[in-house]
Amino acid sequence: LFSPTMPCEGKGSPSPEKPDVEKEVKPPPKEKIEGTLGVLYDQPRHVQYATHFPIPQEESCSHECNQRLVVLFGVGKQRDDARHAIKKITKDILKVLNRKGTAETDQLAPIVPLNPGDLTFLGGEDGQKRRRNRPEAFPTAEDIFAKFQHLSHYDQHQVTAQVSRNVLEQITSFALGMSYHLPLVQHVQFIFDLMEYSLSISGLIDFAIQLLNELSVVEAELLLKSSDLVGSYTTSLCLCIVAVLRHYHACLILNQDQMAQVFEG
Incomplete structure (x- = not known):
């Protein structure tokens, strides 16, 4: 049901006497498969299993999780990039979850008076740094x-x-x-x-x-x-x-x- 559609090749349909077997069984081109699965289909079956097979996210299974990363990505930059991608999407979800959108009580934080000495003028290099360090767009x-x-x-x-x-x-x-x-x-x-x-x-x-x-x-x-x-x-x-x-x-x-x-x- 979710397999990619077979492309129709050839200008005319083959004659009943001489069916074109090669065209009938020709697999779809790998580059037309969207997402990361297209690249994964080119890998051996055991690599696909190691990539997708879920491991319990518990302390007792931390060694197996680390070994999976080593087997798939080695110990260099590729492994760090894989970890960073997971941390990035997890961080985006936690941004949404930790947003203060529910007020359980009407209690407010105490107002702390400002000290004039703590106020700084946002000009020059400091102002540019503050503007560059503005928070990113909130993920949807x-x-x-x-x-x-x-x-x-x-x-x-x-x-x-x-x-x-x-x-x-x-x-x-x-x-x-x-x-x-x-x-x-x-x-x-x-x-x-x-x-x-x-x-x-x-x-x-x-x-x-x-x-x-x-x-x-x-x-x-x-x-x-x-x-x-x-x-x-x-x-x-x-x-x-x-x-x-x-x-x-x-x-x-x-x-x-x-x-x-x-x-x-």
């Missing part, structure tokens, strides 16, 4: 998803594992009363979409269950802080979680531990 979900699609299967799992871990840390920190920031529900939905696209179904279910287990504590913390999000934030997030578990219930029932965690949560 469309741009991030377009870059995410061109990653290998392994890299997609690696990116989603890192950003989902960041979301869990934000929610856990808020539940413990150490933070006033919660990730937006649409941001969590975006991570769900990324994990679903990368076919990380087991990771998606595990991530949804971990979020589910924190909802009651988050709601209690919102009540304690008298937030306007009481009764709305956790309800919306729980609806998204239930939708994920309902859609993949056939995978969920295969794991008894995950099933028990869902009903306990």
